[in-house]
Amino acid sequence: MKLNRLFSFLVLLTLLASILAGCAPAATEQPVAADPTAPAVEPTKATGGTLVIAMSLTDVVTLDPAFAGETTNLFIHINTYDTLVDIRPENLSKIVPRLAESWEVNPEFTEFIFHLRKDAKFASGNPVTSADVVFSWNRLLNIAGAPAFNLDGVGKVEVVDDYTVKVTTAADDTGKLQPLPQFLTSASNPSLGIQDSKLVKEHGGTDAADAKDTDKAKEWLDQNSAGSGPYVLTKWSPKAEIELVANKNYFGKAPYFEKVVIKNVEDPSTQLQMLQKGDADMLGSLDTDLVEQAKADSNIAITVDQTLDINYLAMVYTCPDDIKTQSEEKFTALMSPESHAVICKKEVRQAIALGIDYDGITKAVLGGYGTRAPSIIPVGIAGVDQGKTQGRDVAKAKDLMAAAGYADGVALDLYYGASPTREIVAAKIKEDLKEIGIDLTLKPLEQSVYLTEMRAQKLPMAFGGWTPDYLDVTMWTDYFGLGDRSIAFRMWFKNDEARALAEEIRTTSDPAKRVAATEKIQEVFIREMPFTMLYQIQSVHAFSKDLKGFAFHPVWFADLSALSK
């Protein structure tokens, strides 16, 4: 009896083992056997077929444009939704029509009227009307999710007629409408793409004032798109892949590829292997360590493109005594008051900026694929003259340290959100500054802690990154020049001249005047040195040689409908 049971147990075990042992080799052979199925897909390739892109999709947490604030989302949105206006890769300073065929702006920048093209249809077949624009933007505003800041300063969005929309800016406390000259550029942000209001409402969407609690469309919009763009989202498997198919109703030129699969592959060398094996046609970006390997493969094409993504070192501008008079509470909260008292001296900030070996940093962390601008405003923005960029000058830096009274050296603290790249950069800065007599103590913080402390204005010296959401110069002059905004606020950069120039850029429509003011504000940045740009990233892109039409866009990566084979 007992033996029987044991025997059957063992038989079962060996049976299981033999089944699986039989399976295992079959499985390894399978890919070879499966290969003949690949040509089965081949014939459709002639008419477009499937484009496979391997890239990291780990940042994607939703595909609903009213909630999504991540970089990859901009890429997906621009290909599934249409914005009213567009900025194309070939000319980043020109706003061109997309859903709006024309627009009018009043001289005060308080009223924007968009005339929509009448032939545009959503993928669902519904026509694109002004009601959809109002719905999409109100939904975005009322859900108040991550991308809602794109509509900062907008007061009202109204229907004028079926194909005309009027946007009025918000009023200040005195009731005066605030100018919003950068609105046209921010309207080109993929987050402001227009949704099919009928379709979104069918799936529980709403643009009501309480949309934050009552909108139920997110779950559906995570798996489907409701736009008029060249592609339609058909499936999203989180951390695995995003699947798009061509929009049959697209008003523009029909996309070449019938289907696009964007596959989440995190390891850069595996991404490249997939491209080399033909399992992917294009990569999100190529790790700079792998450029040589990719160049050696004649089936791969490579482009090096200038992004507007920068890393900066920010240094406190206001001295502790002044902070004390402004707020006793903030004064006592300062995390390194001794460093604070030293860095708030202009000469010290200038010396630090001159003491850093920027080329060395670019080599160490970007494999040389990086550049630098004279101030915090990146190369590529009108008014930025890269020729004025000041590199390392140890002798001058030492003189400045001596002039500030620190000829014998001084100890300072540097704060940053911990990450492998930042550790390398911080260690390099520490080495560089040793030569000008600064003994830097590195203080990495957990990223969310770092942001919280920095926002609370507690840090004397910090470094981080800045990625634009739209291509207007206010993306830098506002956030780095206005003392009550973002980085300028956090580092106590309260400078009247910078403020006046940033305000002028904000409120002037004349491009020549804006460029002139941009030139001037850079001089202020360089003289006062509240921030020094560490590097501006260049992005390397790799794709199979027979893929045509790739053009890199610094905000939304690539227009899939422009690609063909």
Next chain:
Amino acid sequence: MTIGITLLLFIVTHLVPVNPLAVILTEKSMEDPNAVAAAIEKWGLDKPPHEQYLIYLGNLLHGDLGISFKTKNPVMQDLKTFLPATVELSFGSFLFAIIFGLPLGVISAIRAGKLIDHVAQVISLLGASMPPFWSGLLVLFVFYYKLGLAPGPGRIDSRMGTPDLITGLFLVDSLISGNTEAFWSALSHLVLPSIILGWFTLALISRITRSSMLEVLAQDYIRTARAKGLQEKWVILSHAMRNALIPLTTLMGLAFAGLMSGAIMTETIFAWPGIGRYAVEASANLDYPALTGVTLLIALFYTMVNLVVDVLYTVIDPRIRES
């Protein structure tokens, strides 16, 4: 147990000095006081911690694990999304580890000190010492890139697309829908990650089997069995192995549960969208609801595995059954 785990997690996560708002909002929307106020209210961050905890427990009773800070989805939904991939991978790895680990252990015990024992030891040593992020890259490089024998990363061929999801287990779903092509693709994609993830477990199983077998083989009843003229294979299979299996069962139970939570590296290398990645991101972001959800799930899993192990004991060992 649930209360203990949730309470412990709640205390630990709240002791760490991070700001959940930094996860809930993006850097730029943190500039906006309206967005900050809305987020604080929506996520109940203005309430004192003990109140937040009680709310959490209350929701838990209704099967509501809360909403992830990061993904903004109900945690239950996220777990449903990511669990099947990990389950498939853990089963694959576990089967690999048992099928190869058990015989390897038995053979090396019988042939202790001989060549095969040394080879087995090297295999185990490699499994135990090579980190998956390295061995994973290595096998991909050799078997996918160089030899073209195995498919690339992911759960299924990219140009094929995922089968219609019913259970989320690609192997099961493709069989249900009769899509044999998808089945073979999914199975072939499972091989390399299973080997990499299961290698360490294989090492563990084969080493423990070996020492357990050696101990049993030295017992009096084995000598008796041999003395009464029993064939050697019966001595090994019915007398020795059965007794050696008892400590192994415990180990295998724990190892299986460990595979569930230990798949992070393998999942990253093989682009496998499983629970390990989800857990890592949840902890990196201090996404309390997601983190608690994953921990509860794994705790539940360990409990279940323990139950299975206890039942298995009674099958293997009549003394336990009869006591």
